[in-house]
Amino acid sequence: MTNHYHLPLSTFIMLAWRNLWRHRRRTIITLTSIALGFGLAVFSIGMQDSGHNSMVKNAINMGDGHITLQHKDYLASPANYRYIANGKKILEDLNQQNIPGKIVPRIALQVLASTANNSVGVLLQGIESTNDPLTPLLKKNIVDGHWLKQGDDRGLIIGAGMARKLKVKIGSKIIIIAGKKGGESESHLGRVRGIFKSGIDELDSYLIISGLNFSQRFLVAEGADAEQKPVTRIAIFLDDEESIPAVKKQLIASNSDATIGVHDWQDMMPQLVQYIVVDDVSAYVMQIFILLVILFGIINTVLMSILERTREFGLLRALGLPRQYLVLLVFIETLLLSLLAVFFGWLVGGSIHLYVASNGIDFSGMIPEGTTFAGTFMDPVIYSELSGARIFQLTTIVFFTTLLSGLYPAIKASRIQPIEALRT
Amino acid sequence: MQSKAEPTKLSMFAFIAWRNLWRNKIRSFLTISALGGGLALLILYSALLNGMVKQMSDFSTKISSGHMQIHFQAFIDDQDLYATLPWALIEDLEREFDDIQIAPRLYGAALASVGDVSSGVMLKAIEPEKENKVTTMLSHIREGTAALDLIPSSNGLDRYEVIVGAQFAKNLGLKPGDELVLITQASDGSIGNGLFIVSGILKPIEPTFDRSGILLSMAAFNSLMYLETGAHELAIRADNIDLVELKNRVNTSLSTLKKTHPLDELSGDIIVRSWKELVPAVADMIEVSVAAVYILGMIMLGLASMGMMNTMLMAIFERKHEFGILLSLGMGRFWILLMVMMESLFISVISAIIGTVLGVMSSLYLEKTGIDMSSYMPDGFDYGGIIFEPVWYGYVETESVVVSIILMLVIAMLASLVPSWKTVKMKPVEVMR
């Protein structure tokens, strides 16, 4: 039987819409299931992404930037004498390239810190304190004294653990001794200006911060020329993480010095990379489960609808509605449902996200040992974070899942034999 | 007479309830699949988390630290070289506790020299035979062998074999068969020095060892250190024993032994710790995972139950007529409620059975095969100080399964209360219209 009348699309839409609301309870239950499941997904993903990003951000800030320039052999075999001799020129070159971000020189040395009471092996990190991202990170953890002042070329900032080991206080002197390439050593006096407590043992007990000019003395002792501003590395903190690959490429291309290597933070911190991979996998697994949960929430109601509506479909077919139109009708119903699902999903999920994004959840009570983990730490208060990519990802998942769930009803609807249907 | 009637009435209702289930096969089937599926998923997810937890605790207990460890306080605080538990004390402990395995270990700092390059290292001395009874450390060799013997040599320079960490080997370019020099300050203040030969490279188990660790035999350690007084650490394996009880037993025994074996005062107290105290981060992670399963479970099942609730509501709506008749025939409201609840109960139980079977079977499959991530990280990965294998295995734990089932039953029954209650409120007259 061919169709000899033509129904406008708007009629279908209206019909579909009214169908949805005729079975009000079922529609509401379906939408609620989806919205709740979605809300859960948004919450867990928002928190996880945020906790993640927090750890990565902190690791990068405590580390050596998104991209690091250092002696090419340093990564494989760190040594004090593997430094960049012409730091000044390189910094100038870099500044000319207009890289969006902070470019800071650093001198990192493995040294011995000695006092009359004790001596310990430490990492001496010489930085330009006004500009370096390490400053705001540690400055807020100062428990005694103050941070380095401009022009202080003897000041040292140490952790509480080290202050205890060396038995020093504010104003005490510490003699820093660095081994030179031949085996001899070079010593210089520094004075404690401030003591910090970060909760991370690696920082509190093994790190000393000084100004660049203090640490530079040791490189000069290794034969460097002070005029050229030697450094151990140049750390680049980009404004936008996404630009890492592009900038790295650019720097490798423009680097004419064969002794210098260009590394990104993944090269510098492989354990962090692993942590993220693992976290991502477990996140995906959890998302799949949540997806299945959503599916289960809908499938039951959707399939039930088919049974209920067999009669209704049969009636429509018997009345002359062509098969294709029936399918179309059911399809549009599902489409509308999907749109509604996304809407309500985001209503619930979005409000959860917005709430947690501005208020945050404080984890400091839950994890007593502090939130240090994998060599970095998570900010104790987590604010939900959703990137554009995530939002897209979640929306499409919900939309298509709901759409797919309508596939079976549509197929069933297309196969209905009017007479049998009417008998039910 | 009466006592026989009651059970019969109940069983009659049960029978009716059962039959009611199958009046609308498809609907019942759908509900069962929703609940059962939700349960299966929950069982599967908890199996995965249990697998992770098991890997974490196995790592601690079987690969590296054992179930429990004993040290002197001075060693815990400063790695004091002289804080050794005397051999005689250790032997007495071994004799007294025959249900556990004890592996002694010694530690020391040294300088390793390969060609022109020197690097600070941490020496770890073990007794391979005893160690193998407590941990599986020696079976995680990546390259070479796990031998820690003395290799005699033609020119008179005997060399002991050592096993090194993977990252350390990489940093210094070492392969099995290569030679290295160890220099240290021996226990008598003299300069300990010796030649050693790399026999094997250990897979990454612990990040610190991996970077700067050298494993050697006690004999090799003492050829360098001259520390023959005892051991710094006792690692204990206690299968199937309650650790809290064991700790108490050991502490009691130690207080007696302290009297017969004079101990160095400078070393402080003897401290006994279970693996959870040794790696609190792991214990924390475990707690968090358990909580996560519960939360997820409640939500999953909650959603599935909502579907069931809807189905029931529809069913009751359809059967309004039927209920009305029953009510007007004199069947008490309570009995109608009971009948409907029983129907829910049956559905829940059937769902539980099916869900459990599906869940457990797929979990067992994951237990054998697991989620394979070794294409991403062939070495396994370092997650907060613990090295995991790159394959994620599930692990079926009866307790988790039982808890999941109970959770499902409770939630399902709660969900069914709402529609059931509706039947109570029905007025026969309205219903029959």
Added chain:
Amino acid sequence: MPYRNYRLQIFLLFCLVFTPFSSTYSDDIFSDANALMRHIDRLWRSDSAQSIMSMTVKTRRYSRRMKMESWAKGKEKSLILIREPKKDRGIATLKVDDNIWNYLPKINRVTKVPASLMSGSWMGSHFTNDDLVRENTYEDEYDSQITFKGERNAKQIVEITSIPKENAAVIWGKVVTVIDKSNMTPVTSAYYNEENDLVRIMYFSQLEQKGERLVPMKMVLQPIDKPDESTIVEYHDIKFDINIDDRVFSIKRLKR
């Protein structure tokens, strides 16, 4: 082991630039703290020197006695060879210009020891590895004042208090040296931290005439917080200004 820096001891091991030694000093020297310290500085210095000494270390964990022979030529070359105990015989430390090597006869290997890796004490004593490299004089690093002149313990002494200059890389807060006026030899050196706590004392004794100099042949280093521990250095022979062949200072030579 905690770090201990004993500067005078270092001069014994690696000798520095020669300055002529004069045994005739006017009385005025006893008013000039710097001149006095310069004199002390030079007691153990010369163009070249060879010595045999033993070092006895007593800690709460072990007691050890070592015998060593040392050669030094100018600022750049020095060699220390261990003679006793038998276990350590033949272990040598060679310094040429900026390089330092250790030779270990037992395994017949030479290693380079980067100072910053070994924070432990030198040869298990109360001295540390980095004590080995001290090139500066007292005058360069300290401001010295005479704080007492007179009699103490039946001796006429001069007490000098030396405070480190502002940026001097020394761990001490102050060093108090007592000099015997009658022979211009050091009697004690007391080392204080910046809080004015006494951390350790060096006692000098057994004066012997070596050529033009009167040199204390025995030094006892005493840590204050561990009264039963000490390091004692005794010289059995010192020869100043002798001719030492350059070839003595070579690694190859070590391996014989």
